[in-house]
Amino acid sequence: MSISHSWQPKTALLLALGMTSTAILGISASARAVSEPYTIGQVFSQSEERYDQIENSLVVIPAGAVIPVQYEEAERIIVTPEETAPATLTVAANIRSSSRELLIPAGSKIEGELQPAEDGTQFVAQELILDDRDRSIPVDATSEVITETxxxxxxxxxxxxxxxxxxxxxxxxxxxxxxxxxxxxxxxxxxxxxxxxxxxxxxxxxxxxxxxxxxxxxxxxxxxxxx
Known part of the structure; x- marks a missing residue:
């Protein structure tokens, strides 16, 4: 894989609100910029009572969704193909539902490691630290494998x-x-x-x-x- 490719828009399939509320959705983005937020679908509730309890509900961003990131500490990162190195990435754009609810604010941090993988190097995320909340969330996400040396x-x-x-x-x-x-x-x-x-x-x-x-x-x- 060439390391010079540019970011391409990708799609997600599903967003769930709570244990019973689901919606089919898509992700859209025009460019990498904080002013151009990602949109993640419309949230539907199966009852008004459930909707009234939204603050206590669990919002789920589905597997397959893409989180745009950047690295603020340097222009590039250099590692050996066999090396594991810690790094903290920054969410590059606001991620919202189609109803404009802010899910992940730009500036949130994602901690993880660059690790050897499939004859290349891959970032493996471990923890999401939301910029607008005093808590961190375990996250299972990876970058593509970079194979060019x-x-x-x-x-x-x-x-x-x-x-x-x-x-x-x-x-x-x-x-x-x-x-x-x-x-x-x-x-x-x-x-x-x-x-x-x-x-x-x-x-x-x-x-x-x-x-x-x-x-x-x-x-x-x-x-x-x-x-």
Missing amino acids: RTITKETNPDILKGAAIGSVAATVIAEIFGEIDFLEVLGGAGLGAITEVLLQGSEEAEVTVIDPNTELDLTLQSDLSL
């Missing part, structure tokens, strides 16, 4: 590393090629940081995965998400 050698332009978030394993092998690497910030305690200085030296090479997190990490729910 790049070989880093001493001839590689080190500018590719500047402004990147680099996994601790990738940083170690890259340091063997380029020498000293100064980190502006280390994230997650396990080694995602921003490169500020690279001193060239060495002669080895390293295979890495270079990820554009703003186009390649949109998340697809693998199971229903209860809000």
Whole structure:
């Protein structure tokens, strides 16, 4: 899979309100922008009494729905194909029902890990932290698998590393090629940081995965998400 592809609109199939209220629905979006919210269908209730209890009802976003995300800490992420690295993504657009109820506000955080998967690297979400509520929700969602890799050698332009978030394993092998690497910030305690200085030296090479997190990490729910 090319890592240069742009985000494409996708569809979802079902939204449930509570245990008994369901509706057929679709997701629509015109562009990646907070001002252009995702729309997730119309919610129907089987009774007025049930509708009156909406605040206490369980809203379910169905498996297969897509959550657009971005990564605010760096322009790109670099890891080795075998590496597991923590990362926190940000929901890029408001997600609403077709009745305009806000389900997931833009700016909400999704914590998880970049993990090896199917001869590539994949983001696996673990927790959704809603921006407008003081609580977090377990979430089962993954990005597509990024399979394209790049070989880093001493001839590689080190500018590719500047402004990147680099996994601790990738940083170690890259340091063997380029020498000293100064980190502006280390994230997650396990080694995602921003490169500020690279001193060239060495002669080895390293295979890495270079990820554009703003186009390649949109998340697809693998199971229903209860809000």
